[in-house]
Every structure is written in C-alpha cells, then in structure tokens.
Amino acid sequence: MKRFVAISAFLLLAATSLFAHAGHEHTYMGTVTVINNNTEFVLTTAEEQELTVQTTAETKWRRADGHAAAQSELVVGARVVVKMGKDGKSAAEIKIGSSPAAH
Amino acid sequence: MNGPESSKRLRQCHERYSQLLQFEVGLVHDRGTSIAPPARPEKKMDDDTPESAVRRPGLGTGVVCALLLVCLCILTMSTLRYGFSARDKPTKIESVVASMARHWSIPSSVRERKNPVALSREVLADGQAHFADHCYLCHGNDGKGQTGMGKGMYPRTPDLTLPATQSLSDGELFAIIENGVRMTGMPGFGDGTTASAEASWKLVHFIRHLPRLTPEELAAMERSNPKSSEDWEQLEREAAFLAGGDEASSPAPTNAVQPHHH
Numbered sequence: 001m002k003r004f005v006a007i008s009a010f011l012l013l014a015a016t017s018l019f020a021h022a023g024h025e026h027t028y029m030g031t032v033t034v035i036n037n038n039t040e041f042v043l044t045t046a047e048e049q050e051l052t053v054q055t056t057a058e059t060k061w062r063r064a065d066g067h068a069a070a071q072s073e074l075v076v077g078a079r080v081v082v083k084m085g086k087d088g089k090s091a092a093e094i095k096i097g098s099s100p101a102a103h
Numbered sequence: 104m105n106g107p108e109s110s111k112r113l114r115q116c117h118e119r120y121s122q123l124l125q126f127e128v129g130l131v132h133d134r135g136t137s138i139a140p141p142a143r144p145e146k147k148m149d150d151d152t153p154e155s156a157v158r159r160p161g162l163g164t165g166v167v168c169a170l171l172l173v174c175l176c177i178l179t180m181s182t183l184r185y186g187f188s189a190r191d192k193p194t195k196i197e198s199v200v201a202s203m204a205r206h207w208s209i210p211s212s213v214r215e216r217k218n219p220v221a222l223s224r225e226v227l228a229d230g231q232a233h234f235a236d237h238c239y240l241c242h243g244n245d246g247k248g249q250t251g252m253g254k255g256m257y258p259r260t261p262d263l264t265l266p267a268t269q270s271l272s273d274g275e276l277f278a279i280i281e282n283g284v285r286m287t288g289m290p291g292f293g294d295g296t297t298a299s300a301e302a303s304w305k306l307v308h309f310i311r312h313l314p315r316l317t318p319e320e321l322a323a324m325e326r327s328n329p330k331s332s333e334d335w336e337q338l339e340r341e342a343a344f345l346a347g348g349d350e351a352s353s354p355a356p357t358n359a360v361q362p363h364h365h
Contacts, residue, residue: 027337029344064345066325068318081341097345 028053028082035076043080053082054090064097075099189257201258201286208285209278216274220304230309233302235324241288244324246313256288264314276307 028051030043042052061069074080079097084090193201220226235244243250246263253260261268271279280303281293293299330338 027341029341062322064342066322068322079345079347081345095341095345098347 026084026088028084030080030082032074032076032078032080035074038071041074043082051082053094055094056090058085059091060093062093062095064095066095069096189255191257193258198258204286205279205284206275208282209275213278214272214274216272216277218273218277218304218307220301220308222308226305226308227312229302230305230307230312231320231324232327233306234309235327236329237292238306239324239328244321244328245316246310252288258287260288263310269311269314273304273307276310277303280306 028043028045030045030049030051032041033044033050034042036042036052039055040052041055042050044050055071059071061071061073063069063073073096074094078099081095081097082091083093085092234242234246238246239250241250241253241256241260242248242263243253248254248260248262250260263269268276277300279289281291281300283289283291293303
C-alpha cells in the first residue's frame, strides 16, 4: 500500500511538472486604459480583466503592419497586442493598433 | 620459405615477445602490485640494453594511465551527480576545441574561395528570403540567435553579426551552410547541386549584410517567415483586433491569456 501511494505521488509530481509550462511566452490583447509611466501601462481585455504590463529597453514596439513604432505612439484607448517575454513579467513585443482618434 | 629464413623469422619473433614481456613486467612492478610475473621464456636481450631503459616507458605509461583513470572517475562522479544538460554554457575548452575542429573540417581549397555570385539587390533579396525561410528559427531574422531554439542549442547558436562570424572567409561560411557543423545544431543544407551552391553563396552575401539590416527588412522577413495554420489564424485575429474590429468578436481569448505557439 505504501509503495502504491509513493508511486502515485511520484507520478502526480512528474505530471505536474510536465504541465508547469514555465518559461514560455504568452500573448495578451486589449485596450490601453492607463499609462503609468515609461515602463508601465494597464490594458483591459475584452473580458474586462485588467492587466499591468511592464516594458523595458528590450521591448520591441511595432505598428499593426509590423513596421517599427515609437513608444510615444502608445496612447490611452489604443488597442494593443502584447507578447510577453520568457520571464513572464515584461513585454517582449507590443503591437499598437487603432486608437479612438482614428475612428 | 626456406628453412634458414623461417628459423631467422622465428628467432626474431621470440626476441620481440621477450621484450614485450619485459615491458609488461615493468608495468606490473610500477603499480606496486604483488602479482607474480607469469612464467616466461628465458630473458634474452641485447647486452647493451640496460634494464632501466626497458622499465622507464612502463613507469611513464603507468602514470598516464593512473591520471586518465582519476580523470575518468571524476567525470563519472560528476556526471552521476549533475548529469548533462544542453542548457549548460559550454566550457572555454569545449568552445576552443569546437572552433578548431570546425576550422580543420573545412579544406583550405574551400576556405580560400571567394563568393562567385556577384552582389546585387536581387541576390540580397533572394538571400534574405532564403534566410527568413530556413534559418530564422534558430538564428532569428536578425541573425543574433536569440530565439527559443537558438538559446537552447549546445553550443549556443552564434550571433552572426559579431566578428567571430563576420571574420570568417566566404568559403568558410559557404562550407558551413553546405556541409553543416558536426556535434552542433547546424545541419548541412547542401545537396551537391549547382542550385544549392548558388543559394548558399547568396546566403553568404546576406550574412555579410546582417549587421546592417534595416527595420523595414526585418519587418519584411517576419511577414515571410513560415507559419503554421494556427499561427496565421492568430495573426489574422490580432490584425483584425488592432484594426478596430468588433470587440464582441475580437480576438481576445476566452480567458484573456493565449498561449503563444512555440
């Protein structure tokens, strides 16, 4: 019985580690609601979830067509697609789309 | 074979066997073991060969063997304890040896070759398209190797914009593309045809251009990178969302977090 429990616990831990999914990139899409400073802004997703995004000097800024953009093009109300870096904390790439002024 | 000659050969063999036995006995004694020497034929050496001259190579060999044994033990213990991982950073020795091996693997006749394809805008465009299609997965469009695959290679995928690569000759770059590099993630892309060689020479031109790659060229490469149908769907959803499409049918994922394809 003890052996069975030990093996089960081991397999459970092994399976958990397989699904840990650490170190991979994620993509978020939403509308910019707040720009705190040069290294942080908040976006709201379609599900009304708020997400604070950190940017660094390494963050790549692009327009929707893939061309390079400047960070200053980020404004409140703009739609963005954020690809997070492997650290899961800061953005690796931010695509800036349409903003309210464009409508 | 006549009688006297056969006898002479037999005597020579016997002398050689005797010398080998002497050498072996020297080894056993040097290790300090108490193994009795096996029964052997009567010692028969040249009179002018001192015994120490026979024992000396045995001592040296024994020391070398002992050192190798110690190194093997340390390596085995280290491996059993820590294992091997491609995530480790290659040691300096490994890097130096690998660089030397790569250098030697390319014949000097190939190493000294100049690019036979004349540089032109079209040639550079061909090289760029080829690189974006075949090489970006490991090297990245910018050639810096900072991709998921590139950063996990052992040895790491080199930054092609740095002098370590840019200082290689045209022939060396060509040979690496055509033949690959053993014990690394670099495959040989050549198939021995003229078309393959021409494509590789064009790539050599593009690799030379990598340090001066413009943002526009990078964007063009990203658009031409091979993508799966899922990638295309994701890009289309992103493009529609960024263009201000209906938010209700926006690409926002059901849980607001979409795993990036990797």
